Amino acid sequence: MVMGVDILTPAEVMAACTDALGLDATAMDLTAHEALAAALRRTASFRCPITPAGLVALTARPLEGLAGDGPSLRETLAGILESLVASGDLLEVSEVDNATLRRRRMLYLGPPAFVRRSGGAFLLLGVRPEGASLVGESLAVLIEHEHHLRIINAASGTDIATLLDDYGLHEVSQEVWLRCPLMAPAIDVLREKDLHLEAAGPSGEIPGLRLLDAAAPTNYYKGRWREPSARDTGRYVARRTQAYGSDLWCYVEVVGGQPQRFVDFPLDGSLARGADEAWHLQAAIDAVRGHPQRVRVTRDASVNVLSLFAPPPSWLQRRWDRRGLPIAARGALVSYALMPGEVEEELAFVTKMLWLDIDVEV
Structure with missing residues (x-):
């Protein structure tokens, strides 16, 4: 055959x-x-x-x-x-x-x-x-x-x-689906994470450490990541490699480019997402520094588009998954199309929860 x-x-x-x-x-x-x-x-x-x-x-x-x-x-x-x-x-x-x-x-x-x-x-x-x-x-x-x-x-x-x-x-209830952190000023979120970091012991060298540079422009997320340098002194959202498995999210204190101490995310249990805590903290850091992250609004007669330039925590994505549709938009990392009647409520939410500034694009 x-x-x-x-x-x-x-x-x-x-x-x-x-x-x-x-x-x-x-x-x-x-x-x-x-x-x-x-x-x-x-x-x-x-x-x-x-x-x-x-x-x-x-x-x-x-x-x-x-x-x-x-x-x-x-x-x-x-x-x-x-x-x-x-x-x-x-x-x-x-x-x-x-x-x-x-x-x-x-x-x-x-x-x-x-x-x-x-x-x-x-x-x-x-x-x-x-x-x-x-x-x-x-x-x-x-x-x-x-x-x-x-x-x-x-x-x-x-x-x-x-x-x-x-x-x-x-069926997942709306209460469970829309669960999110308590609303708080950015400075309070930062102070709470600082307390955890200050309680950590000396770290020594941290292999594969990469910092999310708070001084870099907030409208290009990928470009904010870099390796530590001798000019770095401060506290940073960061990622660190490990021999087996994916990189871990952490909050690290650096002096002259050398790590002094760190805490891994999540802080509050294994079922929380480390990325969520890290992105929430970075939004707080940016707001406290006076350079808040931004949400862009593109208005149209039938639909409005909300665009972000940093990854949203999962609790924000779930909220927009329920109300809108993810789409591709110029220059944005994440964008959702929503009905015009829903936009103001969502803008109020992100400005209170992530302390974002609003850019309106007609």
Whole structure:
């Protein structure tokens, strides 16, 4: 018996992979954020628990050459992964490795769940193991993919909530979904973290330390990161490498470029996200220094866009996941389209919680 071998073009391979992820290959290709988010979920369903860096590497490997080159693809995947963790598709846990006795970040599958969005739609959350579908075919065909989000719009005559419950998805209450830190002045947030740092013992050398430079412009997040130099004296949000696992978030005191002491984030338990504490603290530092981070408002008759230039803590992303849609916008790290009637409330929220200044762009 002679077996035939079909030779596929890269475009045909990309279309086949997109279809395999349960997406419409005629509407998007494998480079779309929706497809990359689906690829991360699928890899996680087979490989969790795993480190964030490990998940990005395993997802990127079969996509390289199809969905971009290595470094840029991994950077894009890492950004999408942050959104998946913030929304609850995956859970990030800080835990101690029994073999090395070192703390590391591990990812676990988020439980199947849903949240009611403003406007009556449903936001789907979680990942089932072994590549299993989150819902049955009757609902799967109704799912709309927007960046990292999976949304089912309310259908006339169909009780979507009951069907989701029948498929084993539990409803997350608005109270739980919108939970966030207590509102406080920026100086109080900074002082609280300073007290923890001042109670820490001497650190000695910290391998792979990188500082988030508070003196650098706040409108280019990536450009704020650098290695310590002899001119550095102060306290910084930072990341440090470890032999096994992803980089850890921390708050460090430096004198003449040499670390003196540090505390790792999260401070308040393994289920909190270190990144959330770090980004919240950096917003406080910027505000106290008199150079607050900014939110840009682009107004239109039908929709307004809110753009951020630093990563949002997960509690802010969840809030905007419920009310808006993530989109790409010029020069911004994160942007959401919201209805005009919702914008003022969200601006009031971010100015109080993250002390942001507002730029209005007509």
